[in-house]
Amino acid sequence: MSLMNLTAVELGRKIRAKEVSVQEAAQASLESIDAKEDRLHSFITRIDRKKVLARADEVQKKIDAGELTGPLAGVPVAIKDNMNTKGVLTSAASHILDNFVPRFSATAVERLEQAGAVVVGKTNMDEFAMGSTTETSYFGPTANPFDTARVPGGSSGGSAAAVSGAEVPYALGSDTGGSIRQPCAYCGATGIKPTYGTVSRYGLIAYGSSLDQIGPIAKDVSDCAAILETIAAPDEKDSTSVARDSYAFTKSLTQGVKGLKIGIPRDYFGDGLDPEVRQKVLAAADVLKSEGAIVEEFDLSLVQYAIPAYYLIACAEASSNLERFDGVKYGYRTKDYEELHQMYKKTRSEGFGPEVRRRIMLGSFVLSSGYYDAYYLKALRTKALIKAAFDKAFARYDVILGPVAPTTAPKMNSSLSDPLKMYLSDVYTVSVNLCCLPGLSLPCGLASDGMPVGLQLIGDCFREDNLFRAAYAYEQARGPIMSPFAREEAEK
Amino acid sequence: MSGMKQYETVIGLEVHVELATKTKIFCGCSTAFGGAPNTHTCPVCTGMPGSLPVLNKQVVNYAIAVGLATNCDITRKCKFDRKNYFYPDNPQNYQISQLYYPICRNGHVDITVNGSQKSVGIHEIHMEEDAGKLIHDNWLDASLVDYNRSGVPLIEIVSEPDMRSSEEVIAYLEKLRTTIQYLGASDCKLQEGSMRADVNLSVREVGAKQFGTRTEMKNINSFKAIAHAIAGETQRQIELLEDGKKVIQETRRWDDNKGASFPMRSKEDAKDYRYFPEPDLPPIVISQEWIDRIKSREPEFKEEKQARYQKEFGLTEYDADILTDSRKIAETFEKAAAICGNPKKTANWLMDDTMRLLKDHSMDPEDIRFSPEHLAALVKLTDSNTINSSVAAEVFEKIFTDDIDPDKYVEEHGLKQVNDAGALEETIRGIVAANPQSVADYKAGKKKAIGFLVGQTMKAMKGKANPGMVNQILTRLLEE
Numbered sequence: 001m002s003l004m005n006l007t008a009v010e011l012g013r014k015i016r017a018k019e020v021s022v023q024e025a026a027q028a029s030l031e032s033i034d035a036k037e038d039r040l041h042s043f044i045t046r047i048d049r050k051k052v053l054a055r056a057d058e059v060q061k062k063i064d065a066g067e068l069t070g071p072l073a074g075v076p077v078a079i080k081d082n083m084n085t086k087g088v089l090t091s092a093a094s095h096i097l098d099n100f101v102p103r104f105s106a107t108a109v110e111r112l113e114q115a116g117a118v119v120v121g122k123t124n125m126d127e128f129a130m131g132s133t134t135e136t137s138y139f140g141p142t143a144n145p146f147d148t149a150r151v152p153g154g155s156s157g158g159s160a161a162a163v164s165g166a167e168v169p170y171a172l173g174s175d176t177g178g179s180i181r182q183p184c185a186y187c188g189a190t191g192i193k194p195t196y197g198t199v200s201r202y203g204l205i206a207y208g209s210s211l212d213q214i215g216p217i218a219k220d221v222s223d224c225a226a227i228l229e230t231i232a233a234p235d236e237k238d239s240t241s242v243a244r245d246s247y248a249f250t251k252s253l254t255q256g257v258k259g260l261k262i263g264i265p266r267d268y269f270g271d272g273l274d275p276e277v278r279q280k281v282l283a284a285a286d287v288l289k290s291e292g293a294i295v296e297e298f299d300l301s302l303v304q305y306a307i308p309a310y311y312l313i314a315c316a317e318a319s320s321n322l323e324r325f326d327g328v329k330y331g332y333r334t335k336d337y338e339e340l341h342q343m344y345k346k347t348r349s350e351g352f353g354p355e356v357r358r359r360i361m362l363g364s365f366v367l368s369s370g371y372y373d374a375y376y377l378k379a380l381r382t383k384a385l386i387k388a389a390f391d392k393a394f395a396r397y398d399v400i401l402g403p404v405a406p407t408t409a410p411k412m413n414s415s416l417s418d419p420l421k422m423y424l425s426d427v428y429t430v431s432v433n434l435c436c437l438p439g440l441s442l443p444c445g446l447a448s449d450g451m452p453v454g455l456q457l458i459g460d461c462f463r464e465d466n467l468f469r470a471a472y473a474y475e476q477a478r479g480p481i482m483s484p485f486a487r488e489e490a491e492k
Numbered sequence: 493m494s495g496m497k498q499y500e501t502v503i504g505l506e507v508h509v510e511l512a513t514k515t516k517i518f519c520g521c522s523t524a525f526g527g528a529p530n531t532h533t534c535p536v537c538t539g540m541p542g543s544l545p546v547l548n549k550q551v552v553n554y555a556i557a558v559g560l561a562t563n564c565d566i567t568r569k570c571k572f573d574r575k576n577y578f579y580p581d582n583p584q585n586y587q588i589s590q591l592y593y594p595i596c597r598n599g600h601v602d603i604t605v606n607g608s609q610k611s612v613g614i615h616e617i618h619m620e621e622d623a624g625k626l627i628h629d630n631w632l633d634a635s636l637v638d639y640n641r642s643g644v645p646l647i648e649i650v651s652e653p654d655m656r657s658s659e660e661v662i663a664y665l666e667k668l669r670t671t672i673q674y675l676g677a678s679d680c681k682l683q684e685g686s687m688r689a690d691v692n693l694s695v696r697e698v699g700a701k702q703f704g705t706r707t708e709m710k711n712i713n714s715f716k717a718i719a720h721a722i723a724g725e726t727q728r729q730i731e732l733l734e735d736g737k738k739v740i741q742e743t744r745r746w747d748d749n750k751g752a753s754f755p756m757r758s759k760e761d762a763k764d765y766r767y768f769p770e771p772d773l774p775p776i777v778i779s780q781e782w783i784d785r786i787k788s789r790e791p792e793f794k795e796e797k798q799a800r801y802q803k804e805f806g807l808t809e810y811d812a813d814i815l816t817d818s819r820k821i822a823e824t825f826e827k828a829a830a831i832c833g834n835p836k837k838t839a840n841w842l843m844d845d846t847m848r849l850l851k852d853h854s855m856d857p858e859d860i861r862f863s864p865e866h867l868a869a870l871v872k873l874t875d876s877n878t879i880n881s882s883v884a885a886e887v888f889e890k891i892f893t894d895d896i897d898p899d900k901y902v903e904e905h906g907l908k909q910v911n912d913a914g915a916l917e918e919t920i921r922g923i924v925a926a927n928p929q930s931v932a933d934y935k936a937g938k939k940k941a942i943g944f945l946v947g948q949t950m951k952a953m954k955g956k957a958n959p960g961m962v963n964q965i966l967t968r969l970l971e972e
Contacts, residue, residue: 084541092541097541103540202542202543209772210771236546238546239774240772240774317771320768323576323578323584323585323586324541324584325541326578329583329637364766369764369766372768
């Protein structure tokens with residue numbers, strides 16, 4: 001058993017109890033990363049060993065002085081590379097930012113550091129979080145710890161693989177259309193995309209500003225609650241962040257599911273859903289039923305419109321958000337150019353990968369005059385209708401239960417050749433972002449090919465408590481799920 | 493020429509006004525002028541990855557105040573939009589502005605031109621951020637960007653195409669300027685760019701129902717240049733139409749030195765700004781209470797002041813008009829007049845010497861630095877005959893430039909008027925004795941010769957002699 005097989009909360013407890021030093025915890029993470037990175041490639045940047053250990057020392061002193069008492073004090077963490085880390089390369093997995101070192105840290109990162117987190121590195125991701133496989137990264141793909149021939153999902157694939165592969169106890173991811181939940185499903189990790197506005201977006205390199213949320217990727221539900229409690233707060237630097245009535249997520253874990261009303265949308269179990277995924281997810285619903293939840297099927301409706309609405313809105317916002325990457329102020333600039341327009345064109349053509357270019361073009365198109373009403377405005381109206389459908393559902397149910405993705409993790413090099421098919425695989429996750437809802441993803445068993453299957457629990461806005469109740473109850477009944485890499489770590 | 497058609501000019505203005513907030517519209521950086529390049533900047537106003545805008549509420553306060561003063565409807569739920577275009581002075585390559593729900597709409601401003609009243613419609617007022625500044629470095633042969641101005645708050649006031657002459661345009665601009673200055677929302681200096689006007693102009697035959705094709709002229713930075721630009725562009729368009737050609741809808745740059753406008757390069761003008769709602773900023777909900785609060789803080793505007801000055805101080809319409817053109821001048825006038833109790837003399841200092849000195853120093857009325865107390869003290873010094881008028885003019889210059897205390901200054905420099913008849917007579921006798929030729933000239937009928945003797949006397953008295961007494965004594969002695 002290695003320290004990296006512990007959950008973040010367990011490791012934090014041992015550190016506070018002086019059974020383990022912060023240095024030892026950091027060492028364990030660094031060693032695990034050293035042993036596995038050749039095969040996993042979860043990280044874009046691994047922070048210099050000396051710096052990590054110096055930071056561990058600093059945190060240890062604060063713990064000893066009684067200044068740090070939280071559950072995450074001294075626990076190593078990995079940060080997705082689209083979150084600013086002061087003084088550390090923050091590339092968003094893009095060539096255009098492959099020399100960008102920010103001068104300030106994202107609020108979420110700052111909050112973790114204030115709680116005594118020890119950052120060990122920046123994780124791989126799809127370029128600017130655009131992708132569902134982490135294969136669009138300029139730095140090359142990440143492997144799935146359950147099968148290195150498969151993708152870890154995306155866009156937070158590096159964070160999910162690092163957690164599932166026991167390189168770190170937990171990581172931060174970001175979720176614009178499923179980018180936390182889907183890689184968690186593919187890698188057998190647990191993650192939550194909180195209600196929009198719960199975690200500050202300040203310092204997160206924006207993809208779709210109205211959809212982006214930062215959230216935890218961890219080994220279990222308790223960790224997710226503890227991490228979310230640490231990073232969630234209103235932030236005066238992010239005007240879209242909100243002051244919630246309650247941040248006590250951990251408290252709801254053990255409240256049980258007796259009387260909790262769970263709705264299963266029939267629309268999520270139609271064509272295109274792998275039969276094994278279907279069976280595992282429905283089996284999880286049965287577990288919750290046996291724990292005392294009231295489970296029934298219903299028709300959500302409008303599900304087929306979620307993908308087009310999502311991609312129009314996300315790409316429109318992205319096309320504008322990514323305009324600042326122009327070679328003028330920071331980041332990559334083309335070597336050879338005649339004048340300004342050519343500099344812009346060449347810098348951006350060379351600096352962005354094909355998937356990012358595709359989404360910028362799509363987004364620019366739907367915002368251009370003459371098409372705005374036909375596409376963008378229609379997408380906004382569709383979003384409002386989808387939101388109304390969810391509102392209706394939440395009038396009856398506390399939690400909506402369904403799959404995260406239609407299949408288990410696909411093989412490497414099988415997705416990018418058909419982008420439309422890749423987009424369609426986000427069908428169960430994107431509505432959550434469109435409607436600002438919280439969505440939790442946790443494994444619900446392994447398919448016959450040994451790959452994990454993800455269970456998604458969706459709650460009404462600001463009702464993460466219901467998700468934690470259901471997820472924790474299910475997880476207790478399910479038992480642990482370990483990747484071969486985590487097992488390798490345990491057998492060290 | 494009998495076949496010559498009659499044309500009328502149709503003009504609408506887009507006026508950008510830089511608001512007088514201490515900090516920028518979406519970050520805490522200073523809006524102060526004159527800092528070293530890129531010293532008033534932060535991640536937000538330089539478009540760094542991960543930065544987010546946070547609205548400065550004072551910008552909304554000013555925009556509402558200007559909207560109320562120009563009779564606009566205030567949009568109760570207004571929103572920001574992104575205007576996308578690539579240019580290095582625009583760090584995000586989008587400008588946060590307002591398109592779909594501007595803060596103010598449907599207003600009007602009343603102007604008076606050649607004695608007749610006219611109402612100019614305000615289509616909308618919206619809030620937006622200013623861009624940085626590009627500087628070409630010939631030595632490096634490179635362009636440099638200064639983002640100190642990036643994110644400085646602006647409002648854009650868009651008029652209806654209601655104006656028909658440059659006189660109307662200037663009256664409209666002057667009205668806007670005084671109104672906004674009175675509100676304290678901006679100093680509205682055209683030369684420095686805190687007020688900028690783009691002129692949309694078309695011509696049509698008198699009586700035509702349809703508007704002609706319009707052009708937009710940018711880069712006009714004085715009232716004089718605006719009048720030139722309107723005359724020049726009107727003539728250019730009429731000539732095109734007379735030649736059977738068409739006016740092309742385009743943006744043109746007015747070059748006041750060449751007295752002509754030139755089309756701006758079309759590349760920069762490929763206008764598809766791909767506007768869409770700014771997702772980083774929630775809508776601004778403006779309550780009736782908020783509007784009432786701002787309305788209650790409204791100052792007494794120029795027109796009301798002008799009428800009051802005529803009534804209260806017996807000033808002429810002309811004088812009251814000049815004094816109230818600038819809120820700063822008007823306030824200085826009111827305070828000084830109240831202290832010294834001589835509004836007419838106070839008004840004269842502000843209208844004559846102050847205006848002349850402002851011109852000499854190429855300053856705006858808003859820039860005057862002297863205190864009303866010192867002006868009032870000066871008026872008292874002249875009223876009590878403590879100093880003569882030439883000394884007073886000298887002292888006023890010192891007040892204007894350095895805001896000196898005139899009582900102290902006169903005391904320290906020994907500038908008090910000599911009213912002692914005995915002392916004056918002694919000096920004058922000496923002057924008469926020393927200038928027999930002038931005395932002879934005077935006595936021979938050349939009465940002008942007295943001027944020379946007065947001058948000599950003043951010189952001998954170092955300018956402090958009471959000029960009336962000098963004249964009187966001198967005349968008496970010469971007549972003896």
